[in-house]
Amino acid sequence: MAEINQVSLGDAIYQRLSQDLVSGKLRPNEKVTIRGLAERLGTSSTPVRDAVQRLLRDEALEQRSMRDVRVPVPTKAQYLEIASIRRELEGFAASRAAEMVGPKEIRRLNQIVEKNEAAAKAGRWSQAVKYNQEFHFALVEGADMPILLAILSRLWLRMGPLIAGYYAREQVALVRHHQTIVAACENRDPAAAAAAMRADIDDAKEGIIRYIESFTTND
Template sequence: MSPPAPTTPTFSTVKHENMGSQVYLILSLALIEGRLKPGERLRIRELAEEMGTSVTPVRDAILRLVQDGALIMRSARDIRVKQISLAEYLEIRDIRLELEGMAAARAAEKATPTDVERLEQLITENEDAIKQGELITATGLNQRFHFEYCKIADMPILLDILRRLWLKMGPLIAEVYSDGGRDMIDGHYALIDAMRNRDGQAARIAVQTDILSGGQAILELKRRQEL
C-alpha cells in the first residue's frame, strides 16, 4: 500500500495562519510598547471586530501570548495582561542588565553617525511626548530606543530574547511612566555620549545605570503591592 500523498495547504489555511501571525504581532507590539497595562482585560470578540477578522486568529494569538507568559487566561471570558511579581521583576531586571549591557557595548563599537542620529531623534521625540503629556507615545518611544541600540549591535538572538522579556516589561513600564518617565529617559543621554566616543564599557555602564535608576519607580510599586 502506497503512503498517502502529502496534504497541500489550501489558500484559506495559509490566509488563516498568516492572519494569526499578524494578530500576534499586533498584540505583542501593544504589550511591548505599553499600550496595555497590567491587569487590563482583553476581550476576544471585541479585538476581532476591531481588527476586522474572525475570533479564531485572535484566540490563537492570545493563546501564544499566554504561553509567552504575557497574558493570563482565567477563563475564556477572563483574559488579562499579567501582573508580574516583585521576584519576577527582579529576575527580568537582572537579565536585562546583562543582555542590554552587552548589546550597548557592542552597539558602541559598531554604530555609525547615522545610527547615533537615529537614537538622538528618538530621545527628542520622547522628550516632546513627555512635555505634551502623551505618556502612551512616550512609553512606546522608550521601548523603541532600547530596541534600537540592540538592533545596531546586530545580535538578533539577543533581540528575540529581549522581545519576550519586554512583553512583560512594556505594560509594567506604562503603569509607572507618569511617575518615573524622567528617570527612564535621562540615562539615554549618557549612552549617546558613549556611542559617539565608541566606548563600549561606558555604553554598558550607561544602560545598566539607566535600567536601575529608571526601574526605581517599578521597584517601589512592586514592594507596595506585596505589602
C-alpha cells in the first residue's frame, strides 16, 4: 500500500509540475532543485525526483550538470516548429469549437477573456498569462477533442514557460484575437475562428524570437 501511495504521490507531483510549466509559473532558464521543489510542495525528495526525471524525459526540463536542472530555453528552430504545429492544430480546434460550443461554453470563454483583460490592465501579468493558457485549453475542451487536448498539453509543456515569460516581459495585449474567436463561435463561423487563432499565434512570433535571443545575449 505504501508503494502504491508513493506512486500516486509521484503522479500528483508530476501533474502539478506539468501544470506549473504549462501555465508559465516556471519560466525559461529557471533553475529547479529537488530540495526546493520538495519544500515548496511539502513532500519528501523521492517522488519529486521521480517527477523531475519524467519531465527530463519529456524534454520539459533539461539537466545541464549533476546539480543544474533548468526549464529549457527552446532554440529558434524548435520554437518555430512547435508554433507551426500549434497553428494548425489549434486553428482546427477553434474551427471545430465554432461549430459545437453552446451558450454555456461561450459564457466560460467570455469570462476567461474578461479575467485576462482585467489582470493585464491591473499589471497582474502572472495571472494574465495563466488565463491566456486557460483560454486556449478551454477552446479545445469546447471542441470536445480530448485526444487533441492531450497532444497540445505536451506541446504546451515546452511552450508554456516561453509564452508566459514573453508576455510578462513585453506586457502586450493578450485578448484581441481571443475576443474575435469568441465572436466567431457566437456567429457559428468556423473559418473566422480558425483565422483568428492562427493570427493569435503568428502575431507573437517575432517578439518571442527576440525573447529567445535575449537569453543568448545575457549569457
